[in-house]
Amino acid sequence: MSEFGHIFLTFLFPLTLFTTVVAFMAGRTHRESLYQASRNGVYAVWIVTTLAILALEGLLLQGDFSNAFVYGNTNRALPGFYKIVALWAGHDGSLLFWTWIITSFSALVVFQNRNKNRELMPYVIFTMMGTTVFFATLNLFVANPFDTWMQSMGGTMMPIAAQDGRGLNPLLQHPAMIIHPPVLYIGYVGTVVPFAFAIAALITGRLGTGWIKITRRWALVSWGFLAAGILLGGKWAYVELGWGGYWAWDPVENASLLPWLTSTAYVHSVMIQERKGMLKIWNMALVIGTYLLAIFGTFLTRSGIVSSVHAFANSGIGPAFSSFLLLALIASVVLIIWRRDQLRSEEHFESLVSRESGFMFNNLLFVLATVAVMWGTLFPVISQIFTGEQITVGPPWFNTIMIPIGLAVLLLTGVGPLLAWRRTSVESLRKSFGYPFIASIVLLIAFLLAGMRDGWALGSFAISFFVMWIIASEFLKGARIRAKNTGENFLQAMGKLTMKNTRRYGGYIIHGAVVIIFIGFTGAVFNEEARQVVSVGGSFEFGGYTVKCIDKGHTQNENYRTDYVYLELYKNGRKVDDLRPQKRLYFASEQPTSEVAIYSTLREDIYVVIVGESQDGSQAIVQIYRNPLVKWIWVGSFIMVAGTILVLIPNYREKRRPVSHAARARKEVNA
């Protein structure tokens, strides 16, 4: 089967290259036959990539340990489900998976536009397939998952078949980790579609809002998947890594955050272009930047550039990625300069306090955040170049910059949507923000009196309350007016209102979710932790809880051995939960992992992890954390996804019935 895979990949590379060239020629010559050929090329590329994926899945399921990738990422005892998802657990397989997603998206875009956008499409295909060529090259030459592993024996290389594989990294054997990579990859690859249309618009000179309208949903889908992927990654780290946190400003985490930041800037600033024809170059730059950062993110995750500059130079994947990024960057910049006359703004900013400038400050903050995260992530590389020494910055540095930016963005989340276009009068400011402002000041004072002294936490809670009030009143006000005009009941009116303008109200829901997530982040200010030695029958006090140790021991299955501690958690004398933290030793990989136990409420999480045992083995040592409000992050994540889905739904159109729609509705209510 490895041979089949090799054949597919060998075929994929020239086929993708061919399609790219034909698509470009189709764009130049406007010849229908070439365009048809390039479209068929895209479908063919998708079929070949799918076959390659199926071949690799076949190898994984069948457990062909002569294949290096299968050997390195699975073993016989691994459950079948994990064998399937091992596809994206390792380096080579995940790059092939990347290729499969981009070819799938290409095929989807070609199908969606089979009768539309005839002018743009050849160059869209050209750009998407051009990106695919790069990944297909990596798949074939640099990171080929179909390579068998060879052993040097008496001077000759021989393929070896092992009895069993090394197993899937146990840290990856978790549901969140199973969906986290595909979700993030869809987010990454989704950025390619708006980029491809932007490039097509630049090449053809069709620089109106056409390309923006076509790609609006793609940009949002990619944005939503990036957000969900990042949050899932945080969830995975929290429940699986056992250090009590969900985010550490690790380079790999930052790599996923970067394109999300620019993408967030774009989904906002694009509204100004649609409405006022402003910021055209800026939007172009954001789309291009998001694409480059998505590729860069894949590269950062896969090359090890930050953890070690030396590994980067040696891996072979580094120079390939750098060249590709540089090429894409230069081509984009040249295109923008070439078309700069057509990208002039049609209008100008009129007032510092207006919707437009709200968006502009939002963009400024997101771009500064991007620059800061990038600077901090690459600081070892930058300092190496300038001082010859690698200097790193850690979480405190990132927090110093990102917390203020985050709070400023949070404030804009509430204020921005209520500012009027062009300029906002003092009177309307007072009307929109007067009550929530007073209310949040009252809350601030209440928290101060209650003894809260942390400035950031006070600021964050006050702003969150302010923004939430504004969002809620938008829904309530709108529903009240609609209910009065149509005779619908209040909830019905709110539902209809939302469905009639999904973009606006879905946006509010996403903003509300952001507030909830920020409240969750803020809880970290009040984290507590302690280390405890526990013996069966003993108990200790922690964070307002009593923890009793009931049992301690070990069990075993075919995949791993487990040491466990069984604790009971009491609050005010009442038992609230059982906690069973474990330490597992996986046989195939000989790797131990910690399984944490979490008692989670909206108020706080109690999080326990086994860190060791006493010398004679009679007592266990546990680390216990009290992490307030963490659950709000996960709740907010779900709401955010729901809001994003709502934004993607087309507006519901009411059938116009001029005759007493309201009267009829009233009748229905009465009946």
Next chain:
Amino acid sequence: MSSSNKKVKFTVGIGIIIVAVVALALSGFKKDYAYFKTVTEVYSMGSRAYDHQLKVKGDLVKGTVVKTGAELNFQITEGGQTMEIHYIGTDPIPDTFNNEMDAEVVVSGRLAQDNVFKAERIQAKCASKYEADYSGDAQASL
């Protein structure tokens, strides 16, 4: 409002935000930075090594891991030189830590005058995490 007046306002607004962020970046840098070195590079720093927060990378020396309860001592090696590490942090010890593992370790902390490294954080990367290392196992299967 005249158009030049507007421009000034916008420029000032944007300027203040940018200056604020740069100021934050600089103040954050004073609070938190570390030299990222390998074991041999630390030793070649001379007395400077004692003055800065360091992140040191090396391979775990098998058989040197001594766990006493939640206490941990071990050695890392790189380029033929080894360094004694004493873990003083509060985070749980990474799971990869035991005497049989091939692991690359990055420790964060300071080098004490007795040349024992006081580590506040330990990151361990199992050698097989992403790139499978096939040496060793091959013999076993033959």
